[in-house]
Amino acid sequence: MNVLQREGAEPTHARVPNPHRWYSPTGLWRRKSTVIAALSLVGIFAHLMLRFGLHASKDVFRIPLLVTLVVGGLPMLYELLRKLLKREFGSDLLGGISIITSVLLGEYLAGSIIVLMLAGGEALESYALRSASSVLAALAKRVPSVAHRKRDAAIADIALVDVAVGDLLVIYPHDICPVDGVVIDGHGVMDESYLTGEPFQITKTSGSTVISGAINGESALTIRTTKLAADSRYAKIMEVMRESESKRPALRRLGDKLGAFYTPVALAVAALAWIISGEPVRFLAVLVIATPCPLLIAIPVAIIGSISLCARRAIIVKSPVVLEQIAECRTAIFDKTGTLTYGEPTLTEQLIASGFESKQVLTLVASLERYSKHPLARAILAAAKAEGITLPIATGVGEPPGEGLRGTVSGHTVQVTSRNKLAAQNITNTAQFPPLAGGLECIVVIDGRYAATFRFHDAPRKDSRPFVSHLGPKHHFVRVMLVSGDRASEVNYLAEKVGITEIYAEQSPEQKLALVRNETAKAKTLYVGDGINDAPAMMAATVGMAIGQNSDVTAEAAGVVIMDNSLTKVDEFMHISRRMRIIALQSAVGGMALSLIGMAFAASGHLSPVSGAITQEIIDVLAVLNALRAAFPPKIIHDL
Secondary structure (H helix, E strand, O other): OOOOOOOOOOOOOOOOOOOOOOOOOOOHHHHHHHHHHHHHHHHHHHHHHHHHHOOOOHHHHOHHHHHHHHHHHHHHHHHHHHHHHOOOOOOOHHHHHHHHHHHHOOOHHHHHHHHHHHHHHHHHHHHHHHHHOHHHHHHHHHOOOEEEEEEOOEEEEEEHHHOOOOOEEEEOOOOEOOOOEEEEEOOEEEEOHHHHOOOOEEEEOOOOEEOOOOEEOOOOEEEEEOOOHHHOHHHHHHHHHHHHHHOOOHHHHHHHHHHHHHHHHHHHHHHHHHHHHOOHHHHHHHHHHHOOHHHHHHHHHHHHHHHHHHHHOOEEEOOOOHHHHHHHOOEEEEOOOOOOEEEEEEEEEEEEOOOOOHHHHHHHHHHHHOOOOOHHHHHHHHHHHHOOOOOOOEEEEEOOOOOOEEEEEOOEEEEEEOHHHHOOOOOOOHHHOOOOOOOEEEEEEEOOEEEEEEEEEEEEOOOHHHHHHHHHHHHOOOEEEEEOOOOHHHHHHHHHHHOOOEEEOOOOHHHHHHHHHHHHHHOOEEEEEOOHHHHHHHHHOOEEEEEOOOOHHHHOOOOEEEOOOOHHHHHHHHHHHHHHHHHHHHHHHHHHHHHHHHHHHHHOOOOOHHHHHHHHHHHHHHHHHHHHHHHOOOOOOOOO
């Protein structure tokens, strides 16, 4: 899409998320598990006091354990029975068999500890998820509930949901910015580190953009809102937990598969221990230590921890599944405008006619363009500023129909127009016109003579070439493709600049979709784009990624939204994803390996059911502590 013809879209106005419900555990069982874990602790403590403190009889000190098994064990067995009827043979099946076996063998203390392990594991998971997502929790508590709306000379407090696009809001000193907007009055600084991870005070003045969640400094600012609260950055971060909670990632399913393999192995070891030794208590001891809570807890903790880390790095993970899938992608497909480029034209060539000087022409044109709202005017003014040119005053500035921009600068008549419009005018030296090329151009006429052709291109991001070049050696991508709706000449220009050889230009959204579907059938694909015409292709790719703060229209289609205009953030996401998978598998497989060692000791009679249960709790804690590492940034989070 041409940079001068980019389409906009109205934001979709979703419900403002409740900031005080950043996380709610799924399912009634998880909420019951905390109560059961507490009751189990009380029951075991009461048993130990009656038995060793008061030296009560056997019939008396068993009562708290029986209560624990009835109140806590029966609900668990009911849940496990429901899973069995659904043919869900997870690793928690071992816990249910262990509870039944402990009751049959009269090992009530071991059975109560198993109840504590399973219920405590569920409660620990909820706690660990909240701990790993502490940044999101803090953000939820900090979201402002009111905004200070200014109308005429009056300022009134209104509810956040009543803020409309275009409202004038006053941000008082030390206030938290409630919505995204643009400063129209005031000068100060804002702390955006809570959202971006960058420890800088960002200067804000008239025309500066502000983001919701940023903390204002010492000066009051007046902003005009550009988004509703539901569409602002704060709201997007608040949605992360809600969306993540409802989508079960593939890596968790991997945990279930490991558990389905692990369960029959544990049952076989327990049965052999019983058969060889003739002691049924060894069967129970093996099952107790085999209860693989690391599979059920460590993997989701690592996933949610990584989502939290991404959020702090201005990366919104909408679908947790992509954290696993990105590491397996082998084809990277990029849109052009706004993805590998800045999305704005830049003056790249000044072709000067004979009899004129480059600096003189740029000075005259830039002086005239100060009065223009045309997108190319910004590029010309930026080039003049870069050369340190002082601009004289222009007079008689106007734009007569069919003639382009006209005016007088330093006694010279200056006209900035197009090749087609100039054809109808009586210009003497048109033979010096350069041939038509790709990209955008404007023709400069000074004192009735052709003076110059200015050519413009959408400049590549400074990190585009290093990012593209490192995808193969660092992230194992086999192919990198550039797919764009722009003209072939413009796409080829960019491809040469960033080092991409596989190019598809002038592609419609339908053609993009067909291309991505075809490539995804061959290998897993990553599609990165920012425009409304990228949404279908994003949905067809294995991983769809929207880049930039203007990517609202593609946010619904993308699995990941990069809030900052930076390819470095894309690289950060790849590193976080790879590290998450390593940590999750370390925790799950490591926990199983320790359990298998413990099973060997239990099978040989060196661990009783009670000591086996305690050992398993230690393994659980180690696995969860390792998984929590995913929430903290590593020393190296990107390699650009």
